[in-house]
Amino acid sequence: MIKKVLIANRGEIAVRVIRACREMDIATVAVYSEADKDALHVKLADEAVCIGPATSRDSYLNIQNILSACILTEADAIHPGFGFLSENSRFAKMCEECNIKFIGPNYKAIDLMGNKARAREIMREAGVPIVPGYEGAIRDEEHALEIAKEIGFPVMVKAASGGGGKGIKIVYKEEDLASSYNTAKAESKANFGDDTMYIEKYIEKPKHIEIQILGDDYGNVVHLGERDCSVQRKNQKVIEEAPSTVLSEETRQIMGEIAKKAAKAVNYNSVGTIEFLYDINGNFYFMEMNTRIQVEHPITEMVTGIDLVKEQINVASGMAISFAQEDISIKGHSIECRINAEDPNENFRPCPGLIEEVNFPGGLGVRVDTAIYGGYKIPQFYDSMIGKLIVYGRNRDEAIRRMKRALAEFIVVGVVTNVDLHFSILNHEDFVNGSYNTLFLTDKLVNK
Structure with missing residues (x-):
């Protein structure tokens, strides 16, 4: 059984996990950035460790610092909450390699479902109904236009590694496809470090x-x-x-x-x-x-x-x-x-x-x-x-x-x-x- 959980998150979800653990008689460790030193999750947890400066990339996305905090406090599990590292298959795998229980799915499932284009293919093979679209990644804007014409406008250009509404553009007309594709691609690269895109039919007013x-x-x-x-x-x-x-x-x-x-x-x-x-x-x-x-x-x-x-x-x-x-x-x-x-x-x-x-x-x-x-x-x-x-x-x-x-x-x-x-x-x-x-x-x- 899990005895001590480090919560690799902040805000209300960190508080939510701490409350559940307390009712289960599981000890908790909060991690926090310098900007969160007075945060409620820090006050409620049994232990707390600062993991870096205010910016997310230096703290709540800093895998090395989070794993170090886990080892330092002898926590045997990590709950990632939502956002930040919660759907990072590399982080989940590193937890496993460090003999730390990742409170989430196995890293292979995260990896398979994290790429939206690949997830479509898996679901189609499993007999799950999917939105009509292209089964694969888009090569360039010319390829995107070719596919969009086959599917029929309006279409949705989406980041394969996206989430939170980022890297998505709805395109109603052929002449808008190239600029929308390039904008979504750049947004995806900036937010997810991956500019792989795919296209699917836009379902209106769903x-x-x-x-x-x-x-x-x-x-x-x-x-x-x-x-x-x-x-x-x-x-x-x-x-x-x-x-x-x-x-x-x-x-x-x-x-x-x-x-x-x-x-x-x-x-x-x-x-x-x-x-x-x-x-x-x-x-x-x-x-x-x-x-x-x-x-x-x-x-x-x-x-x-x-x-x-x-x-x-x-x-x-x-x-x-x-x-x-x-x-x-x-x-x-x-x-x-x-x-x-x-x-x-x-x-x-x-x-x-x-x-x-x-x-x-x-x-x-x-x-x-x-x-x-x-x-x-x-x-x-x-x-x-x-x-x-x-x-x-x-x-x-x-x-x-x-x-x-x-x-x-x-x-x-x-x-x-x-x-x-x-x-x-x-x-x-x-x-x-x-x-x-x-x-x-x-x-x-x-x-x-």
């Missing part, structure tokens, strides 16, 4: 539906229902809910079984997410697999009653999944709002700074995952998300009403947040009716 899966070392795989992540801005999720408003029970079960098939195709042995695009005709297509815990995992926990982080740790410890597919039931409805320190009225400009005062909402069915507190100074070096507000209701209507009540109680003094934007979304008739898609936010509310 729903973004993802299936939560869990696998172990013994070939067992279960799915825990879906999440609707269609409220997005620039391919970044803003609000998620579970279950989806558009899936029938039959479609839900079909998607779940296909997600399990996808996970088994790469011998998946941790928590992960199979992401689909669901079109206006009820067809769905594999988009990608996220080989880590997701930001939005709490809404699945709320409707299933299963602690995904604890299950992830147990599976990493060599245990089999403790329940079968038939033991999982989806009850009620859950919504998550990502609370960011940013100004939607100023093109979502990040707003780091000192939090003078904060009040978190509470009451029945309300959960706040955050790492901020009164007197905390939000650093300028990292993602603007400062917390997640999660609510549970007996049905969707109650969940929406509860979320609006909770948002009214979420008060942060000193920095600008996107709380008012969440109110606008929750009060919009398209969201209330469940008739929204991935273009909803930019088409109806933001338009920037």
